[in-house]
Amino acid sequence: MELYLDSANLEHIRQAESLGILSGVTTNPSLLAKEDPKVDVKKRILEIYKLVGGHLSVEVISTETTGMLKEAYDILKWFPEATIKIPMIPAGLSAVRKLSDDGVPTNVTLVFSANQAIAAQNAGASYVSIFMGRLDDISLESARVLEDICQIWEMHEYDSEIIAASIRNPIHLTQAAMAGAHIATVPYNVLMQSLKHPLTDSGLKSFLDDYNRLQTEISKLQPNRIEIVKPNLTKPAPKTNKRGAIKKQGL
Numbered sequence: 001m002e003l004y005l006d007s008a009n010l011e012h013i014r015q016a017e018s019l020g021i022l023s024g025v026t027t028n029p030s031l032l033a034k035e036d037p038k039v040d041v042k043k044r045i046l047e048i049y050k051l052v053g054g055h056l057s058v059e060v061i062s063t064e065t066t067g068m069l070k071e072a073y074d075i076l077k078w079f080p081e082a083t084i085k086i087p088m089i090p091a092g093l094s095a096v097r098k099l100s101d102d103g104v105p106t107n108v109t110l111v112f113s114a115n116q117a118i119a120a121q122n123a124g125a126s127y128v129s130i131f132m133g134r135l136d137d138i139s140l141e142s143a144r145v146l147e148d149i150c151q152i153w154e155m156h157e158y159d160s161e162i163i164a165a166s167i168r169n170p171i172h173l174t175q176a177a178m179a180g181a182h183i184a185t186v187p188y189n190v191l192m193q194s195l196k197h198p199l200t201d202s203g204l205k206s207f208l209d210d211y212n213r214l215q216t217e218i219s220k221l222q223p224n225r226i227e228i229v230k231p232n233l234t235k236p237a238p239k240t241n242k243r244g245a246i247k248k249q250g251l
């Protein structure tokens with residue numbers, strides 16, 4: 001399962017990218033507004049792409065097919081590598097069909113059921129984003145929904161990629177991988193939390209403590225250091241008598 005960062009925060013994207021485990025970034029209007037309500041979207045998206053270089057989903061805000069298509073083609077003018085994120089509404093499906101026919105990659109977002117996912121696949125979506133956290137928020141078991149969708153994908157050999165989104169905790173991340181999602185898009189705090197384990201921290205502490213103890217013992221056991229003077233091999237060594245006194249040369 002590939003990992004994307006679900007963020008529009010440059011510092012978080014830079015930090016996560018430095019780990020060498022990211023394949024892309026997903027954004028949405030809420031994430032962009034969270035950073036700065038007056039953010040220059042075009043500038044921010046291009047900055048993110050410069051940092052990550054892989055998949056980058058950019059969402060349209062129109063709710064009409066023509067508006068979505070206009071926005072999508074505008075985005076593609078200044079960012080030809082964009083994956084266009086389209087909401088899972090009937091008008092969105094028509095936009096996905098047109099973009100797909102034109103060879104533009106799309107990510108259908110706000111998908112909460114197997115039937116919505118199947119519709120997105122049939123419209124020609126490249127990616128289908130299933131929102132786990134928001135399903136759990138209304139007491140629907142997100143892991144179960146995602147498992148069903150992944151099973152359907154396998155049975156029918158669908159070619160779009162399933163993105164597990166709205167990931168709120170490390171358990172969601174594991175559940176997404178177990179279900180067979182191709183990608184999980186993860187907020188920075190969850191990504192960092194998922195790397196940590198108390199046994200890793202305590203194990204590392206004891207390795208380092210033991211190493212330091214070992215160094216202390218070794219330095220205690222070392223005999224007094226003896227200064228060894230190397231003989232000068234270019235000149236013959238001065239002759240000494242039996243007691244080691246240097247004999248005066250030539251006398």
Ligand code: G3P
Nearest residue numbers: 006133134165166167185
């Ligand atoms: O990728 C979708 C994500 O940003 C939504 O997350 O936590 O607002 O449901 P959340």
